[in-house]
Amino acid sequence: MTEESQNTALSEDARKLFRGDCQFMLGVTTMAALPPPDLPEFAFAGRSNVGKSSLINRLTGRKALARTSNTPGRTRELNFFDLGGRLRLVDLPGYGYAKASRSAVESWTGLTRDFLRGRPNLRRVHILVDSRHGLKPVDEETMSLLDESAVPYQLVLTKIDKIKPTEAARRIKAVGEAIGRRPAAHPDIIATSSETGDGIAALREGMTSIAAT
Ligand SMILES: Nc1nc2c(ncn2[C@@H]2O[C@H](COP(=O)(O)OP(=O)(O)OP(=O)(O)O)[C@@H](O)[C@H]2O)c(=O)[nH]1
Numbered sequence: 001m002t003e004e005s006q007n008t009a010l011s012e013d014a015r016k017l018f019r020g021d022c023q024f025m026l027g028v029t030t031m032a033a034l035p036p037p038d039l040p041e042f043a044f045a046g047r048s049n050v051g052k053s054s055l056i057n058r059l060t061g062r063k064a065l066a067r068t069s070n071t072p073g074r075t076r077e078l079n080f081f082d083l084g085g086r087l088r089l090v091d092l093p094g095y096g097y098a099k100a101s102r103s104a105v106e107s108w109t110g111l112t113r114d115f116l117r118g119r120p121n122l123r124r125v126h127i128l129v130d131s132r133h134g135l136k137p138v139d140e141e142t143m144s145l146l147d148e149s150a151v152p153y154q155l156v157l158t159k160i161d162k163i164k165p166t167e168a169a170r171r172i173k174a175v176g177e178a179i180g181r182r183p184a185a186h187p188d189i190i191a192t193s194s195e196t197g198d199g200i201a202a203l204r205e206g207m208t209s210i211a212a213t
Helices: 003-009 012-019 052-060 110-118 137-149 165-179 200-211
Strands: 022-028 041-046 078-083 087-091 122-130 153-158
Touching (some): 041 052, 052 078, 052 087, 078 110, 110 137, 153 165
Antiparallel strands (some): 078 087
C-alpha cells in the first residue's frame, strides 16, 4: 500500500497532527534538562542503524528532522520533537552496536534508563527491530526493563521493504510469539518501511488515539 492511500485512510485527527506543525525542541543529556512532563510522549528505541531517524523523518513527513546517517551510534542525546503542541516524539540513543561487548542496557546511558523508568507522561515506547535480523538479546533486555517498570511498548519492524512478503510474515509471527507473555508489550506488531511508507499510517493512528485519551 502506498503512503498516499494510507493517508486517505488516516483519521482527520491523525492527519491534522502529523501533517501539522512539527519541530525539534531540544536535545537532553541530564534528567534536570528534561522538558516539563506536560504532554504525552512517545519514545523510539532500537539498535544502532535500525532505521530510527528515517522512521521519525517519515512519520513527521520531514526529510531531515532526525539525522540519518550510516555511522552507527551517532546520536547520544535524548532528542525531543514537538508535534503541534499536542504530543512529543522522543528519539532515544541507539543501543547495542554490533561490535560492542557490553549489553544493550549497560551501554545505554543512565539517563536513558532513568527516563524510561521514571517519566510519568511517557505513554508508549516503540522498540524498533530490523526486519532482516529479528529480535536480538539486547532488544529482549530492553523489553525486560520496560516490563519491570510497567511502561507500555510496541514492537515495530523496520525496513520491511528489504525482505520478501513470506519472510516478513514469518518474522512477524516469530516476534509475536516472543512477546506473547510479556506483560507490558502491545500484542500488535507494526511492520514499516521508511522507503515505501508501509505501516506509517498505523503508527500515526496509534499515537493519535493514545494522545487523545
Ligand atoms: N531500504 C530501507 N532502508 C532504510 C529504511 N530505513 C532506514 N534505512 C537505511 O538504513 C540506514 C540507517 O538508517 P538510520 O535512519 O540512519 O538509522 P538509525 O537507527 O537512526 O541509526 P543511528 O543514528 O546510528 O542509531 C540508512 O542507510 C537508511 O537509509 C527502510 O525502511 N528501508
